[in-house]
Amino acid sequence: MSSYAPGSCRNPSIEAAEQLLQTGVPAPFDIVPPLPAFLSAAIGGITGFSTSLCFSIVLLAAIVAQAAAFYSLARPRGPLRGGFMALVGLFGPSRVYLAVLCLDAPDRIVFWALIATATSLRKRSAVVAALCAGAAVLSRSQDFNSFDVVALAELALLLGLAADSARLRLLGFVGLALCLTPFGAPRETRAGLRADFRPDLRTASNPILRQAHYLTISKLHPEASLLWLKAGAQKVAYGPCAKFGHALEIKYDSMLGGCSFDVPGIAGDAVLTSRRVFDQLQPIRGLLDIEGLERYIRWSNRPEAVSVQREGNEIELRTSLGPDDLILVRENWSPNWSITPDSAKLRRDPLGFIVIDPERAGDFHAALSNARFAPTIRSRIDETRLTLAKFPAIAPGSAIDAQTFERGPFRPEQYISVFGRGFNPDSTRLLLGESRLEPMWVGESQINFQLPADASGMLELRALTGRHTSFPEAIEVRP
């Protein structure tokens, strides 16, 4: 069963990947998109071999390369050699894929390189240095680090394999086997190994959506995950049954601990959207940026669909435009895209999709083209890791007099209450303009404060928790 979004994978490499999966090749699925698929297309273009054959060649080469690398690293001895090689050969590539492409963390490769160096040197100082590096990686907060936990455990076990003691070698082998198999991997890794939970190609190629994908298939943060499902505009989503069962219609129970869900209200791959709202959109600040996601969804989840036809690396669009319309195309933006007519402008939305500004009303016919294999190219959008921090949010229009509940304008020194969510009683503070304001009381959804004596005019009020602020709420103060 393929989870690719319709129309998002119309090029030979993707078709090859899908064909191979449909043949039932017993390969870890997650080494399929996008790099091996892209490479197979390239080999096919040079040699003229069928894309499926090219893909098999790439797959085989990847497995052999990984097995050789692990063998040279750990140098297992005796009867364990064959089993170990088979194990790392089968599961090693999937770990690299998870590190680099799914978790969007190339720094894991540096971490692994340190492991390799330390192990091959077999010197205590090198081992200590590698462990310190591992601890540094693990100490980062607001990140999926269970992957790193397993990687660190692997380091210790590899050292065990390299030891002189036969018991330690056996212990290292069993431990490593557990870590490398899906059963020993952390949950998000296990989920990633399930075919239904793999990201579709568009998601895998987009750093923002890819990070969001791993949030949605985890058990964590159902509210934000649901918003990501809607924002990412996939008609069918996969995730833990209990996480979305209360909010979405379950479409298909896989009987394997996960469910698929209908995500309602998606009109198509390209829709008309408001220029006015687009101009006010702000970047998505983190995986739990509820307010930013809600704004994005209000802008993007429109029902007015545009005709979309894909032909290779071209997307043809036809519609009739109003004066306030932009076109959102749910395809990853990259600078390699060009558009005809060139009077139209290409822009990028906060999720990394393409936005066309036609700069005119009336009938509109345009062709988007990309010199490269567009759907497989990693989107050149912001590669910054999205934080898992919670953002405070002030409910729009919620500032009232704390005693009379009347709305503004307010007076200097007046006692004010604002309402919202994500406030932390211990750490949330207020910013009035650029000045810090000490609240009198902070609850989880309410903050009480007194306006300064010198406050005057239209002022922006923001809640501040740690380094993260809410969207500004304008209040008027009249002396």
Place this chain on the structure above:
Amino acid sequence: MKPSVGAAFAAYLALVVLPTFAQAQQIGFYQWVGISPSDTDADLLTEARERIGDQGAFRLYLGARFDYERPYLAPDRFANLDTVTPASILTLPRYRAVLDDPKLSTVILTTYTTHDYGGGPDDLNLLRPWTDFERKTETTQITALCELLYRDFGDQQRTIIIANNEADEKLLEILNYTGDPTQALETLTAWINTRHDAISKVRAAHPNAKLKLFHAFEISMVRLRAAPVRDEYMKSSSGKGWNALEHIVPDIRCDLISYSSYESINSPYDTLRTDLPPELVATRLRADLDLIRDKSRDSISDAGRRAFGDRFVMIGEMGFARERFEPLSTGGVLPRLNYALAAARDWGAPWIILWQVFDAPKLGSRAWGWGAFDAAGKRPGLKAVPGACNTVATCALAAVESRP
């Protein structure tokens, strides 16, 4: 000759009182997007129509955004129609069966004219300035629909109402899309007047028809308004901003007002608290119906005055979400529904339409579970009103039977 008191009283009875009560009150059900029960092969529309029993009034959506056999915005909706218009959709058997159903003396069609803007047939785009193109499209398609209704049902004693869906929601949508209140009000006003002209002209061409064809204008905000809050337009109780009752109704003509009544019965604008005594639902609804009548009296057509007298406000939508209201300490869904039904009935609303036969799909929002039937096709278990009713349907029936 000076008219006698008796003659004046007779004229009063003939012109005002009798027509007012000529339209018997009916309680009916709406079906919009929903989940068909798993134990049936019938489409959602057919299943909903067959489940409502003998209520006699039924409301459905007649437009391009969704078909009752396919999900909302499904790409191949109406693939088997050459052209998609309200009249052509009505030729599909499942839609036609609603109008052919002898149990239904009133059918309310939430009607949207259609145009293909590139991505397939869609509702006429009201986010744009109203031009001659929109006027022609609306006139042509509404005229064709009315002609079809008179041709096929003109000799039947029944009522068909052509309505829009909550003009205030569309007002908010246009405001947020364009940021232009003037354009939003002008577009909606021109749209409704174009529609009314088309309906009136066809009606005038069929003076002897038994079919009663009316045009209802639906609103949803009474005291709330669409106002700019931060950089968005939202429903606001600040008294600033715009709503259809204040800023569109005075400039339009229609036969009756349809009130989607959630502001009165679900979300009291003044307190924003839902957990209040159920009897307050009736107080608020009565007051809001009076206000709507006062504000819209001059916009009602002659046909509307003749048919409804002073009771020209119907309840286009009424309902309570199980998830939100059933757990409340002040009583669940049914006590509130009972008070709301009684208030609307006693006020004289000609139709009271309950939202809806089957639950809508879950949309991730907290307020869910509006259906008289759930996805299993069963009546949801709700706390009964002692001595009155124990389901949505029995409450509706009780409201009819206890009519004074």
